[in-house]
Amino acid sequence: MTRRSVFASAAIAAIAGAFLAGLAAAAAEPESVPLSSLDLSPIEQGWGKVQANQAVTEKPMSIAGQKFTSGVGTHARSVIIVELGGGSSRFHAVCGVDDNARAGRGSVQFRIAGDGKLLWKSPVMKAGDKGQPIDLDVSGIKTLFLIAADTGDGVDFDHANWAEARFEIAGQQPKIVAAPVEEAVILTPPPPAEPRINGPKVYGCRPGNPFLYRIPTTGERPITFAAENLPAGLAVDPATGIITGSAPPRGEHTVTLRATNSRGAASRTLKIIAGDKLALTPPMGWNHWYAHYNRITDKMMREAADIMVASGMADVGYQYVNIDDCWENAPKHQDPLRVGPLRDDQGNVLTNKHFPDMKSLTDYIHAKGLKAGIYTSPGPLTCAGFTGSYEHEAQDARQYAEWGFDFLKYDWCSYGRIVAGQKGDEVLKKPYREMGEILKQQPRDIVYNLCQYGMGDVWKWGAEVGGHSWRTGGDLGFELNRIFEVALKNVAIGQHNKPGEWNDPDYIQIGYIGRARGMGEPGPCGMTPNEQYAFMSLWCMMASPLFYSGDMSRLDAFTLNVLCNPEVIEINQDPLGLCGSLAAESEDTFVLAKKLEDGSLAVGLFNRGEWEQEVAARWSDLGLSGPQRVRDLWRQKDLGARDDEFRASVPRYGAVLVRLWPQ
Numbered sequence: 001m002t003r004r005s006v007f008a009s010a011a012i013a014a015i016a017g018a019f020l021a022g023l024a025a026a027a028a029e030p031e032s033v034p035l036s037s038l039d040l041s042p043i044e045q046g047w048g049k050v051q052a053n054q055a056v057t058e059k060p061m062s063i064a065g066q067k068f069t070s071g072v073g074t075h076a077r078s079v080i081i082v083e084l085g086g087g088s089s090r091f092h093a094v095c096g097v098d099d100n101a102r103a104g105r106g107s108v109q110f111r112i113a114g115d116g117k118l119l120w121k122s123p124v125m126k127a128g129d130k131g132q133p134i135d136l137d138v139s140g141i142k143t144l145f146l147i148a149a150d151t152g153d154g155v156d157f158d159h160a161n162w163a164e165a166r167f168e169i170a171g172q173q174p175k176i177v178a179a180p181v182e183e184a185v186i187l188t189p190p191p192p193a194e195p196r197i198n199g200p201k202v203y204g205c206r207p208g209n210p211f212l213y214r215i216p217t218t219g220e221r222p223i224t225f226a227a228e229n230l231p232a233g234l235a236v237d238p239a240t241g242i243i244t245g246s247a248p249p250r251g252e253h254t255v256t257l258r259a260t261n262s263r264g265a266a267s268r269t270l271k272i273i274a275g276d277k278l279a280l281t282p283p284m285g286w287n288h289w290y291a292h293y294n295r296i297t298d299k300m301m302r303e304a305a306d307i308m309v310a311s312g313m314a315d316v317g318y319q320y321v322n323i324d325d326c327w328e329n330a331p332k333h334q335d336p337l338r339v340g341p342l343r344d345d346q347g348n349v350l351t352n353k354h355f356p357d358m359k360s361l362t363d364y365i366h367a368k369g370l371k372a373g374i375y376t377s378p379g380p381l382t383c384a385g386f387t388g389s390y391e392h393e394a395q396d397a398r399q400y401a402e403w404g405f406d407f408l409k410y411d412w413c414s415y416g417r418i419v420a421g422q423k424g425d426e427v428l429k430k431p432y433r434e435m436g437e438i439l440k441q442q443p444r445d446i447v448y449n450l451c452q453y454g455m456g457d458v459w460k461w462g463a464e465v466g467g468h469s470w471r472t473g474g475d476l477g478f479e480l481n482r483i484f485e486v487a488l489k490n491v492a493i494g495q496h497n498k499p500g501e502w503n504d505p506d507y508i509q510i511g512y513i514g515r516a517r518g519m520g521e522p523g524p525c526g527m528t529p530n531e532q533y534a535f536m537s538l539w540c541m542m543a544s545p546l547f548y549s550g551d552m553s554r555l556d557a558f559t560l561n562v563l564c565n566p567e568v569i570e571i572n573q574d575p576l577g578l579c580g581s582l583a584a585e586s587e588d589t590f591v592l593a594k595k596l597e598d599g600s601l602a603v604g605l606f607n608r609g610e611w612e613q614e615v616a617a618r619w620s621d622l623g624l625s626g627p628q629r630v631r632d633l634w635r636q637k638d639l640g641a642r643d644d645e646f647r648a649s650v651p652r653y654g655a656v657l658v659r660l661w662p663q
């Protein structure tokens with residue numbers, strides 16, 4: 001043997017020995033990689049910050065009295081996306097709600113999915129429930145999802161632990177990755193150059209009151225407008241399409257609206273119903289709250305009105321330009337221009353220095369054919385601590401009418417202190433009924449929005465006390481990661497929706513909005529593009545009031561596309577005023593169906609899960625039979641006919657919206 005070959009064979013023996021030893025070790029004990037040892041920074045969750053080896057509260061992790069020194073502490077809703085690349089064989093953990101979550105509060109469902117399939121789920125778990133051991137075969141799986149979902153009761157105290165979570169690996173190391181970034185795709189073609197008349201087909205007003213209606217019309221300007229059979233006392237401005245005058249006598253008045261430009265002409269029927277009812281279709285507009293909070297000024301309101309017209313929003317039916325809280329004076333506030341006496345010697349409410357002249361503001365808004373809204377509380381102070389209407393209800397309502405407001409949001413807030421200790425629905429109804437009566441006596445049509453967060457099942461009596469819409473829950477700004485759940489709750493009480501009586505799940509918050517917590521400056525809303533389509537689709541399928549509450553000065557093409565598709569809005573504004581009902585539901589997907597006046601059916605396919613899924617709307621679930629013509633509403637595209645179902649692949653947190661006509 002040469003020296004070289006001796007050396008070589010020794011080396012081979014050494015390598016073979018090491019290899020065999022490695023094999024033996026691998027067979028005895030595969031490498032164990034704790035979840036908490038990975039970079040956790042890509043994880044997003046509903047509250048707080050994800051923690052390694054402790055609970056989300058930064059306290060030691062414990063489930064039903066059992067302490068754990070390793071694991072990952074999260075908060076629902078959280079999704080941990082782990083790239084396994086097929087390199088892991090098993091996943092072990094003990095999952096449960098942390099003992100630091102207040103007993104009886106917080107409920108979480110843990111779910112594990114691999115490559116688009118649910119592999120395991122826990123029962124609904126609460127604080128105090130024994131941990132659920134997990135020992136799962138994940139061999140071959142490329143992407144694993146560890147999901148801590150809220151269970152329909154909100155995310156409060158949903159402290160979700162993946163205790164002792166670890167992977168057994170044979171190949172590639174696991175890595176936590178961020179949720180996929182979606183491109184903001186504009187699905188809807190731009191409006192045609194020829195005129196198209198949009199907006200409601202029925203419009204309610206009270207006889208003799210000032211009348212204002214801007215015919216929402218897309219198409220190249222200039223457009224010449226006309227209205228045939230307009231009742232006496234009303235006139236249309238041919239250049240702007242704004243109809244003004246005094247509302248006609250009680251009864252139904254069918255008017256033919258016409259719009260003509262160099263490219264073509266359009267006509268449409270509008271039924272003006274003069275009587276007691278207003279808001280015969282869900283009110284549409286903009287509210288300042290989630291964009292500007294306590295920074296709102298007269299200048300911003302005027303700018304919002306300008307943009308509502310310039311952006312084309314008014315051409316598809318947006319109409320109200322509404323001030324929320326913070327236009328009054330406050331006893332104390334960080335902005336000295338908002339501090340001052342609450343009322344004058346006669347008890348008249350005073351505006352703060354950012355609102356020097358309310359009449360001139362509403363004149364400005366009305367001149368564009370738009371309407372103006374205002375806000376107050378039945379309590380002494382509003383939610384943000386500004387002047388409320390307590391003991392000045394009639395005087396304030398008269399003032400709002402004189403200023404020229406067309407909409408009032410009446411927000412419970414400090415009224416709770418006035419009735420502390422009193423119980424029963426009458427206590428809840430009283431202030432709303434009182435203001436409802438007062439508003440009816442004003443010589444103006446004032447749409448009345450009740451804001452008391454759904455107390456006492458307000459949807460059952462909101463109309464009885466004079467309301468046209470009522471908030472069904474708390475502030476949606478705090479629940480933006482739960483829009484599907486919030487919508488399903490509203491669908492469950494959807495039978496209370498009818499013309500002039502609307503469940504209000506709160507404002508559309510897409511585009512640029514300020515974080516609700518801390519009343520932040522506007523920034524990107526944080527929802528995926530598909531989720532924004534789903535948001536609008538849900539609100540349209542529910543026939544919810546459509547108030548955009550983002551920053552008008554930063555509307556981009558994508559946001560406008562989501563807000564302004566007339567075929568989608570038509571679903572919302574349908575004269576039947578029905579809330580879509582739940583036609584089918586599975587773990588992550590559901591189908592809503594809404595009957596429309598022309599005998600067609602709007603159908604929404606929704607996916608609230610973490611990956612794209614196929615969803616079927618079966619005729620048997622929709623109460624249909626025979627072939628149906630299908631139109632995709634977001635893409636404004638005919639899809640041909642289907643015989644017994646419509647199926648589509650629905651993106652993560654997304655929606656597909658179609659309309660079906662019997663063939």
Ligand code: GLA
Pocket residue numbers: 289324325382383384411451474475
């Ligand atoms: C409450 C309401 C919000 C908003 C604020 C204003 O929170 O629910 O919609 O009006 O008050 O302070």
